[in-house]
Amino acid sequence: MRQAFRSPLGATALAILALLLIMAVAGPALFGRAAAAVDTANILAAPSGAHPLGTDNLGRDLLARTVAATGPTVALALGATGVSVVLGLLLGAAPMLLGRRARGLAVGFVQIAVAFPGLLLALFFATIFGVGAVGAVFAIGLAGAPTMSRLIQTLVAALERRDFIAAARLAGLGRGRVMAQHILPNISEPLIIQTTIGAGNVLLAFAGLSFLGLGVQPPAYDWGRLMNEGLDRIYINPLAALAPGLAVVIAGLAFNLTGETLAKALRITTGLGGVQVDDAAFPSPTRPSPAKGAPAGAAADAALVVEDLRVAFGPAAPVRGVSIALAPGEALGVVGESGAGKSLAALAIAGLLEPPARVTGQVIFKGRDLADGADHAKLLGTSLALVFQDPMSAFNPARRMGEQLAELGRAHLGLTRSEAQARAVDRLGAVGIPEPARRARQHPHQFSGGMRQRAMVGLGLMGTPALLIADEPTTALDVTVQRQVLDLIDEVRREHGAALILISHDVTVVAERCDRLAVMYAGRVVEELARDRLDQALHPYTRLLLAAVPFLDTDLDQPLATIPGDPPAPTSTAPGCAFAPRCPLAEDRCRASEPPLEAGTAGRVACWRPGTPLPPAGADVIEAMAP
């Protein structure tokens, strides 16, 4: 910040703004009397040593009036900016705070309002509110609100998708608290910048309304009013109109340059720019639909039973009927290529998918259907631990680590503030974070990647986890820390008897850590088998996937193996087996109808030709790929 304001641009902005504010505060006191002093002997005097800008039709000194007008001009501009910000915040936050229909209306309303030019809106509202300073404040404030609310809606929509918001919702926080505690602090920087730049534009607009006679009315005056009065004599004494005009330009520049310098200083790297709020983004709610019965083979005391889980985004269906069951303490590894639907299925199980996602199917967690009852958030908050792929985005960057853990203790465990804080420190210590009391007072950016993942596990341990979902938990970590995090997850699982869903694209990691593997392809589980029966895999995709894993004795002089082709797009409605275009065993039946997931010799498999040896030509399928 210091560096930015020491640059020529920043220093100029700061100097002009400081001068403007000093004039605004001291100007009326120092020049107010001179500005009001009527001098009938000097009516409409030309510029002179005594009156550098001349006098008006009552002989009042125009320089004194211009300086004295700084205070009211800036105050009115800030008032109108305040109206814009408050209304912008209300409208901008509405889509997140309101129900489905209301949020669609709020987004649509703002988009329509943004389509009108600001000045046109200001004139429209000024006509409604009537001439005068107060009417102009509201007219300009209302005219600026759509732009502000559009910015806020965009920022909120982008933040809503971040993992730490999902974690806050999982902790059971209501929408209002998520907005107040997690979203507003994180959008404050762009808001401050937009407000500062906006204040300059508002000042200009206010001067425009007063100049047109719709703003400040005599005997009060601001720069716009002075310009209006000076216009009559523009050819006789141009300074009478030019001086307040110049003041408007300089003041507008001061606000704009300060905003630009702030933007530069704060280095807005949130990646939120360009994110658009989709108008059609608020269709139906997404809780799993009613049950059809537990999957075959699921034990009565299963920790988790998922039946026919489907996720759709409009015509795209990235998850297409996932059915899995986990016993308490059991570890299930979910593998598959990127886009196979692994992470979406996990988020749907945790109830964290929001519109426009549509989730159907049944999720029974600890014997309770998550579609039933209002307390499913509490159940998930205390019994489900999530470890996200990117530990940086999993925590609110604006809040201390201890606070974020303690929040869950207060929301679900009924702990007081001090008890929750003590438990947060204890849990950070339990996951191996040194000096937990000191670390609890730090922010996420002060933690290393491995420590953030440990803290994420610690967050899950605020309750008593019955299920851990780890979604590619080591992707962002270096190899030595990867093992430590996986060991910690193992340790927690064994200590608490929790079931584990470990999602990875790395078959070897999953085979090492899990009891069973579920192989996903194009949104479905195509094979499920025990870890020690991997050599008995029946599905061609599983076998090709395993054959493509490099080992230490892999001849690195030879091209690495890969599976040719690409998975189908989620929007594909082609009949038959989704793997058929890439499968060396594909036949007419495969292309005509989709094979169901049925019991096989080593687990469950969805294939019309399970276990059929790959033809010799199948060797070509493991395509040569230059390293």
Ligand code: SF4
């Ligand atoms: S159903 Fe047919 S196309 Fe699909 S994996 Fe089995 S053999 Fe290959």
